Every structure is written in structure tokens, then in C-alpha cells.
Amino acid sequence: MLAGFSFIITILSYVGAKLLYRKKQSVFLSPLVICPFVLISLLLSFHVSLETYSAGTQWITDMLQPAIVAFAVPLYKYRALLKKYALEIALGVFGGSIIAIVSSVMYGKLFHLTPQLLDSLAPRSITTPIAMNISQTIGGLPAMTASFVIVTGIAGIVAGPFILKWLPIHHQVSKGMLLGMGAHGAGTAQAYEIGSIEGAIASLTMIVAGIITIMVAPILVPHLH
Amino acid sequence: MYILKCIAQIGGLLGIALMGNKLTQVFDLHFPGSILGILFIFLLLEAKIISLEWVETGANLLIAELILFFIPSAVGVVQYKQLIITNGASFGFVIFLSTVTVMISTGLLAEFLNKIGKGR
Numbered sequence: 537m538l539a540g541f542s543f544i545i546t547i548l549s550y551v552g553a554k555l556l557y558r559k560k561q562s563v564f565l566s567p568l569v570i571c572p573f574v575l576i577s578l579l580l581s582f583h584v585s586l587e588t589y590s591a592g593t594q595w596i597t598d599m600l601q602p603a604i605v606a607f608a609v610p611l612y613k614y615r616a617l618l619k620k621y622a623l624e625i626a627l628g629v630f631g632g633s634i635i636a637i638v639s640s641v642m643y644g645k646l647f648h649l650t651p652q653l654l655d656s657l658a659p660r661s662i663t664t665p666i667a668m669n670i671s672q673t674i675g676g677l678p679a680m681t682a683s684f685v686i687v688t689g690i691a692g693i694v695a696g697p698f699i700l701k702w703l704p705i706h707h708q709v710s711k712g713m714l715l716g717m718g719a720h721g722a723g724t725a726q727a728y729e730i731g732s733i734e735g736a737i738a739s740l741t742m743i744v745a746g747i748i749t750i751m752v753a754p755i756l757v758p759h760l761h
Numbered sequence: 762m763y764i765l766k767c768i769a770q771i772g773g774l775l776g777i778a779l780m781g782n783k784l785t786q787v788f789d790l791h792f793p794g795s796i797l798g799i800l801f802i803f804l805l806l807e808a809k810i811i812s813l814e815w816v817e818t819g820a821n822l823l824i825a826e827l828i829l830f831f832i833p834s835a836v837g838v839v840q841y842k843q844l845i846i847t848n849g850a851s852f853g854f855v856i857f858l859s860t861v862t863v864m865i866s867t868g869l870l871a872e873f874l875n876k877i878g879k880g881r
């Protein structure tokens with residue numbers, strides 16, 4: 537009963553936030569910011585356990601997997617563009633992935649976080665299912681990594697527009713790479729708001745970053761401790 | 762009609778994702794099945810075994826609502842209340858600083874690579 541209710545409230549909060557966001561494009565009204573805030577407040581004030589909430593919403597999370605598979609469609613539609621910029625994307629995303637891992641761990645050390653939290657932070661710049669997978673492999677807390685990925689998405693969509701405005705970045709490919717590398721799915725959604733080429737590049741960047749991080753993180757992270 | 766089409770196509774994509782999971786399990790590959798799924802659909806499209814119309818409507822819907830699928834995981838942080846109360850500000854600073862670092866360096870690197878790329 538409560539589980540079914542969790543499901544309905546989650547969908548309603550999402551639809552509501554989306555309608556609000558359409559009216560007023562403020563980052564704080566982005567569903568990624570406002571929905572978890574509203575839902576956590578509801579859980580805490582009505583003393584609903586996370587187990588109950590998760591039981592009702594598990595299959596929303598499960599839809600993330602076909603949603604990732606769905607990225608084959610934009611990749612295919614823009615394959616000519618991708619071929620044209622293959623080298624730029626490969627090199628740029630490789631560099632970006634290394635910087636993401638190293639800077640997460642280094643800044644984390646600066647703030648005296650425990651090794652387990654550093655491991656949980658290392659894959660935070662890529663899409664949730666892959667990040668959680670890597671976190672598990674290198675000894676982090678996957679659920680914590682999931683939340684770090686979300687906070688990264690929020691930070692990215694807050695900072696992204698300012699960085700695009702202030703830095704001399706004009707090329708559609710660069711804009712897509714910046715958003716896809718910096719803020720995975722959330723950045724990709726924002727890139728699609730700028731244009732379909734930016735969006736396609738961002739989604740490709742997100743996927744390539746995931747693959748590169750899978751290969752690099754288990755080797756790189758132990759050396760950073 | 763649109764709804765039926767979406768359900769059928771999303772069902773297909775889900776099937777491929779689950780198949781990918783199964784394969785990564787069987788072959789003990791350390792990456793998520795959805796990556797295999799992307800590759801599989803891409804190759805099917807490239808080989809013209811399936812046409813874009815078979816998957817496009819459902820795929821576009823899933824991508825448009827991507828953020829919804831993250832929301833329950835985000836709510837999951839509630840289980841780490843204590844960890845967040847003690848370290849929350851550090852997490853926020855580290856993630857924000859690192860995200861800005863990644864964005865600025867990736868953006869500049871990409872712009873630089875594009876400039877050299879034009880000379881090819």
C-alpha cells in the first residue's frame with residue numbers, strides 16, 4: 537500500500553517539477569534537485585522507511601538500464617558526426633576522465649575523507665549504473681557513489697551554463713563534451729536543450745567516459761591513496 | 762497507438778538490457794550489461810537488421826525522461842544521514858570543485874583539439 541503510494545508520489549513530484557521547470561527555467565526547479573528534496577522530506581515527516589520507499593520505486597530505477605541502451609539511437613543517428621570528430625572525442629574524453637578521477641580523489645584528500653569515501657568519489661563523473669559498478673570493484677560504497685553522481689549532476693547543471701558563458705568555448709562539439717563529461721545524464725539533458733548536435737555529442741561523451749573509467753579507475757585509484 | 766508503440770519498444774530495449782546483464786554475468790565481464798546493449802542495438806541498426814523506426818519512439822521517450830530514473834537512487838542518500846551530517850559540506854565542496862575542474866579542462870581541451878582538427 538505505502539509502496540504503491542511511494543511510486544505514485546515519485547511520478548507526481550516528477551511531473552509537477554517538470555511542469556514548473558518548463559514555466560521557469562531555474563536550476564532549483566530542476567526535477568533532479570527538487571524531487572529528491574520533496575521526497576526525502578515526505579519520508580522523514582511521515583516516518584516511512586527507505587525499504588518501503590525502494591520497494592515501490594525499484595522498477596523506476598530499473599528503467600535506467602533500457603534508458604542507457606536507448607542511447608544507441610542518437611549514437612546511430614549522429615554516426616557521421618561521431619566519425620568526423622572521433623579523434624577529438626576519444627582524446628578529450630580520455631583527458632576528462634583522468635582529470636575527473638584524479639581531482640575527485642585529490643580534493644577528497646584535501647578534506648581528509650576516508651579511503652572508502654575517496655573510492656566512492658572516484659567514479660562520480662559518469663552515469664549511475666556504471667559508477668556504482670566501478671565503486672563496488674574498487675572498494676567504495678555503491679549507494680554513496682550513486683548520491684555523489686547525483687550531486688555531480690546538480691553541480692554540473694548549476695555550473696555548466698556559467699562556464700559556457702565565461703570560457704571561450706564556441707564549438708558545438710566542445711559544448712557537448714564539456715556537459716557530458718562534467719555532468720553525465722543531467723548534462724546530456726541540458727546539452728539537448730542547447731541543440732541536438734550538442735546533445736548527441738554529450739550522450740556519446742557520457743558513454744565513452746563510462747567505458748574509459750571502467751578500464752582506468754581500478755588501475756589508477758590505488759596509486760592515488 | 763503511440764502508447765502501445767512506446768510500451769513495445771521500451772519492452773524490447775529492456776529485454777536487450779537484461780540480456781546484456783546475463784551475458785556480462787556468464788562471461789564474468791566487469792562492466793554493466795547496458796553497455797553491451799548499446800553496442801548490440803547499434804550494430805543491428807548499422808547492419809540494417811532492424812530499422813530506426815522499430816526503436817526510435819521508445820528510445821526518445823526514455824532519454825527525454827532520463828532524470829526520473831535517477832530520483833529513487835537520490836532519495837537513497839537518506840540511509841547515510843549520519844555520514845552526510847558529519848561530512849556533507851566536504852562532499853559538496855569536493856564534488857563542486859572537481860566538477861568545475863573537469864568541465865573547464867574538458868571544454869578547453871575539446872576546443873583546442875577542434876582547432877587542431879580543423880587543420881587536418
